Amino acid sequence: xxxxxxxxxxxxxxxxxxxxxxxxxxxxxxxVALIEQDLLLGGACVHRGTIxxxxxxxxxxxxxxxxxxxxxxxxxxxxxxxxxxxxxxLDEVLKAHDSxxxxxxxxxxxxxxxxxxxxxxxxxxxxxxxxxxxxxQSEEQIIHAKQVVIATGSIPREPDDVPIDHEYIFDxxxxxxxxxxxxxxxxxGGGVIASEYAxxxxxxxxxxTMIDKYPRPLGFLDHELTDRFVHAFEQMGGTWMxxxxxxxxxxDGQSSVVCETSDGELIKSEKLLCAAGRYANIKGLKIENIxxxxxxxxxxxxxxxxxxxxxxxxxxxxxxxxxxxxxxSMEQGRRVACNALNLEIGNMSYLIPTGIYGIPELSAVGLTxxxxxxxxxxxxxxxxxxxxxxxxxxxGIQDGMLKLICSADAQEILGVKIVGEGATELIHIGQMAMLxxxxxxxxxxxxxxxxxxxxxxxxxxxxxxGQINKK
Numbered sequence: 407x408x409x410x411x412x413x414x415x416x417x418x419x420x421x422x423x424x425x426x427x428x429x430x431x432x433x434x435x436x437x438v439a440l441i442e443q444d445l446l447l448g449g450a451c452v453h454r455g456t457i458x459x460x461x462x463x464x465x466x467x468x469x470x471x472x473x474x475x476x477x478x479x480x481x482x483x484x485x486x487x488x489x490x491x492x493x494x495x496l497d498e499v500l501k502a503h504d505s506x507x508x509x510x511x512x513x514x515x516x517x518x519x520x521x522x523x524x525x526x527x528x529x530x531x532x533x534x535x536x537x538x539x540x541x542x543q544s545e546e547q548i549i550h551a552k553q554v555v556i557a558t559g560s561i562p563r564e565p566d567d568v569p570i571d572h573e574y575i576f577d578x579x580x581x582x583x584x585x586x587x588x589x590x591x592x593x594x595g596g597g598v599i600a601s602e603y604a605x606x607x608x609x610x611x612x613x614x615t616m617i618d619k620y621p622r623p624l625g626f627l628d629h630e631l632t633d634r635f636v637h638a639f640e641q642m643g644g645t646w647m648x649x650x651x652x653x654x655x656x657x658d659g660q661s662s663v664v665c666e667t668s669d670g671e672l673i674k675s676e677k678l679l680c681a682a683g684r685y686a687n688i689k690g691l692k693i694e695n696i697x698x699x700x701x702x703x704x705x706x707x708x709x710x711x712x713x714x715x716x717x718x719x720x721x722x723x724x725x726x727x728x729x730x731x732x733x734x735s736m737e738q739g740r741r742v743a744c745n746a747l748n749l750e751i752g753n754m755s756y757l758i759p760t761g762i763y764g765i766p767e768l769s770a771v772g773l774t775x776x777x778x779x780x781x782x783x784x785x786x787x788x789x790x791x792x793x794x795x796x797x798x799x800x801x802g803i804q805d806g807m808l809k810l811i812c813s814a815d816a817q818e819i820l821g822v823k824i825v826g827e828g829a830t831e832l833i834h835i836g837q838m839a840m841l842x843x844x845x846x847x848x849x850x851x852x853x854x855x856x857x858x859x860x861x862x863x864x865x866x867x868x869x870x871x872g873q874i875n876k877k
Contacts, residue, residue, distance in 0.1 A: 413438070413550070415438045418554065421557060424440060425507060426738075429510065438514075440516050555721065556722075559725055560724035578684070592678045593615070601616075620649070687725065697715075697716060772821030773811060790865035793806070808823075810846065816847065846871055
């Protein structure tokens with residue numbers, strides 16, 4: 407094989423950011439190579455994160471509904487339930503996704519290279535970056551790339567004091583490798599991954615304890631949402647331990663993982679999930695060979711155009727840090743290619759919705775109530791509880807709420823916060839209303855289908871306007 411190849415645009419990593427970067431560059435007329443070390447395309451998002459966890463969540467919802475309707479059917483999960491039965495059709499879904507992406511890559515004349523890439527050097531004569539790709543058969547390919555995008559995603563952060571062994575103590579990548587559904591699970595952390603898995607496993611009937619040093623989980627969200635999430639979690643039987651510091655975590659050698667708190671309390675469980683955040687996956691990339699290094703938070707530094715400190719090297723997706731959303735990564739991938747190719751592109755929207763797929767779902771866009779009060783001093787808040795709308799009553803959605811945060815004169819919608827089933831879909835109505843600079847009265851004058859959860863927007867808008875009329 408020809409050992410040296412000249413390519414205009416090389417993307418390392420085939421997750422959401424890498425896919426979109428490669429496709430956009432190809433549409434821009436460049437020769438493009440997409441390097442992926444895994445056998446299937448899609449990265450951790452597809453194979454170890456989003457798709458497997460959301461598949462598990464769908465089945466957890468079904469189990470929870472069946473348990474709530476125990477008077478209709480005497481339902482109980484088998485004590486030795488295999489995890490594979492709870493993530494049914496996963497292989498089928500993953501293979502279908504890989505097939506779709508492979509066809510898309512081929513259709514755009516992108517070269518898909520299955521191998522491990524690392525930076526070797528920079529060609530001083532041409533300015534191209536020299537990348538070595540190693541294959542399973544021990545062969546190597548040298549690529550001279552004019553422009554490179556690092557889109558290798560992230561890997562779990564492993565604290566020194568938590569001995570992760572992937573048998574009793576898991577991280578967020580290995581948690582779904584458990585053979586059987588455990589009877590009890592301790593979850594360390596209060597972030598998105600911790601909250602999603604804690605609520606999902608609790609809905610499956612696992613005895614779950616969440617432990618975190620902060621007073622409430624998902625601290626970046628509006629407190630009304632997180633309070634309702636904790637209430638729903640505890641209603642299902644879960645235990646939330648906030649403001650708790652751990653002194654030690656260990657496997658007792660017999661049957662339990664033990665967490666010892668700083669005040670001496672012992673929490674025992676059959677399994678433990680450590681969800682202590684994630685950092686850039688640069689294993690084996692040898693970014694130091696081109697003078698690139700991670701920042702203090704463990705991510706690749708980039709400017710607003712997603713350019714690293716190294717000429718013609720870009721980065722996008724989880725590898726650059728928050729918001730670490732698949733939706734954002736896709737847009738970053740598209741934009742990074744446009745920036746690299748000097749293609750005209752608008753400003754990235756400041757209204758990025760957050761979607762948390764716990765049970766219940768949580769979603770938000772715009773300012774929290776606290777942020778709005780800091781920036782605008784006087785605001786009005788409109789609430790709509792899902793039990794107040796017919797669809798919420800029909801569906802039996804508890805702890806569901808839509809919250810509108812508005813300017814004092816109701817001329818501007820500053821934020822939308824939703825908790826409850828369907829939140830991640832409903833949020834886009836609020837997002838579009840904010841992008842379109844709708845006034846609160848516009849939501850009142852909008853006719854929504856009946857019965858739908860979307861009616862909650864009208865209820866919340868009426869709630870907000872009613873406060874103005876009372877002044």
